[in-house]
Amino acid sequence: MSALSALFARELKLAVRIGGGALMAVVFFLIVVTLMPFAVGPDLNLLARVGPAILWVGALLANLLALDRLFQADQEDGSLDLMVMAPVPLELIVTVKALAYWVTTGLPLAIAAPLFGMMLNMPSEALGAVCLTLAAGTPGLTFIGIIGAALTVALRRGGLLLAILVIPLMVPVLIFGILATSAAVVVTSPFIQPFLILVALSLGAMVLGPIAAAAALRFGLE
Amino acid sequence: MSPPQKPAFSGLELIGDGLACVRGGRRVFQGLSFRVAGASALALRGPNGVGKSSLLRLLAGLVPVERGTLTLSGGKPDTPIAEQAHYLGHLDALKPGLSVEENLTFWAQFLSGGPVRPERIDAALDAVGLIDLASLPARFLSAGQRRRLALARLVAVTRPVWLLDEPTSALDTEGQDRLFSLIADHLKAGGIALAATHVDLPFTVETLNLAPAAMELRA
Numbered sequence: 001m002s003a004l005s006a007l008f009a010r011e012l013k014l015a016v017r018i019g020g021g022a023l024m025a026v027v028f029f030l031i032v033v034t035l036m037p038f039a040v041g042p043d044l045n046l047l048a049r050v051g052p053a054i055l056w057v058g059a060l061l062a063n064l065l066a067l068d069r070l071f072q073a074d075q076e077d078g079s080l081d082l083m084v085m086a087p088v089p090l091e092l093i094v095t096v097k098a099l100a101y102w103v104t105t106g107l108p109l110a111i112a113a114p115l116f117g118m119m120l121n122m123p124s125e126a127l128g129a130v131c132l133t134l135a136a137g138t139p140g141l142t143f144i145g146i147i148g149a150a151l152t153v154a155l156r157r158g159g160l161l162l163a164i165l166v167i168p169l170m171v172p173v174l175i176f177g178i179l180a181t182s183a184a185v186v187v188t189s190p191f192i193q194p195f196l197i198l199v200a201l202s203l204g205a206m207v208l209g210p211i212a213a214a215a216a217l218r219f220g221l222e
Numbered sequence: 223m224s225p226p227q228k229p230a231f232s233g234l235e236l237i238g239d240g241l242a243c244v245r246g247g248r249r250v251f252q253g254l255s256f257r258v259a260g261a262s263a264l265a266l267r268g269p270n271g272v273g274k275s276s277l278l279r280l281l282a283g284l285v286p287v288e289r290g291t292l293t294l295s296g297g298k299p300d301t302p303i304a305e306q307a308h309y310l311g312h313l314d315a316l317k318p319g320l321s322v323e324e325n326l327t328f329w330a331q332f333l334s335g336g337p338v339r340p341e342r343i344d345a346a347l348d349a350v351g352l353i354d355l356a357s358l359p360a361r362f363l364s365a366g367q368r369r370r371l372a373l374a375r376l377v378a379v380t381r382p383v384w385l386l387d388e389p390t391s392a393l394d395t396e397g398q399d400r401l402f403s404l405i406a407d408h409l410k411a412g413g414i415a416l417a418a419t420h421v422d423l424p425f426t427v428e429t430l431n432l433a434p435a436a437m438e439l440r441a
Binding site: 007014084222 | 307
């Protein structure tokens with residue numbers, strides 16, 4: 001599987017080079033989170049209560065930012081043609097690209113989220129929960145998102161269409177992510193059940209996402 | 223300046239029989255048959271839009287075969303032609319953010335599916351005349367230099383069939399000479415080359431003329 005490890009290394013390298021946008025998602029996330037206290041007002045209790053929702057919606061949007069370029073950049077310069085020709089199944093190539101995208105986008109979001117949670121007056125117990133749920137949920141968001149990225153691969157301004165296509169599919173991940181996170185803020189609600197469903201959603205997306213995305217790419221290339 | 227030593231291919235033969243191709247609902251060509259033996263090249267000729275690129279993409283497995291059969295005998299058994307062929311299309315498959323050497327190393331590793339010795343990369347870069355620019359980011363390359371770098375891929379990884387779509391585009395005379403000698407070496411090793419080109423190749427090639435009569439709207 002050396003072809004796949006070469007691809008993974010190349011994706012990481014491209015993400016951190018000029019124009020790669022590895023940390024852009026975190027900066028966007030920071031801006032969304034910073035906007036909220038200005039919009040909601042200086043009510044600390046209210047902020048703490050809506051904090052998990054703000055963090056999750058912010059992470060969901062930040063995760064979409066560079067997704068439209070995931071396959072499009074390779075399609076425009078002809079790299080995708082060579083990848084389709086490779087003996088490695090396209091599903092695995094798509095999986096590796098999505099994993100690399102998650103490492104440079106979703107993972108930094110999860111790591112930065114506790115810091116941003118403090119800006120929203122979230123209790124310290126909730127900060128760990130935010131980090132954990134985002135780390136478990138963002139792979140789901142990425143692997144659902146790649147289906148839209150593959151469907152819009154040949155469209156010039158596919159970014160908006162991509163968002164319209166995939167955000168409805170991300171709603172379950174969002175619901176259970178926020179539920180699990182809120183459990184740390186509201187004592188009465190359970191944590192483990194929504195968290196396990198969140199993990200299940202992510203795992204399901206990791207199986208189905210690459211298959212759907214590879215099928216869409218094959219169709220779109222022709 | 224000698225390209226890296228290649229193992230010889232023996233007994234190769236690429237046969238297309240009654241091929242038809244449909245793209246965007248339009249029948250590009252039909253009833254197309256050809257036969258290329260090892261150590262020989264086939265030049266695809268014909269006016270623009272007649273289906274030269276489509277035929278190469280079809281051979282590369284990027285466009286489905288509508289009708290007809292395509293067989294490569296003498297290659298690896300049970301392996302699609304696409305996995306035994308190099309496809310050099312209009313696009314160079316280069317990332318502007320990576321250096322010349324990184325671009326080539328990635329494709330060499332990806333296409334060969336294993337580690338690639340640095341000497342092999344250097345030899346390929348040398349063969350296309352880019353060795354001095356190895357550490358330059360690809361964004362600074364000219365169109366001709368990008369073409370040369372794309373070409374270096376074919377040298378770095380050995381494959382029996384070369385599918386070349388307008389390989390001389392953007393190349394200067396010196397670059398074209400290098401290209402021709404690389405193709406000649408490939409043929410000498412027993413390989414097959416198919417090239418869609420408007421330039422006369424300086425060695426004996428068979429020619430497949432695609433006729434515009436085959437262009438018709440699908441009913």
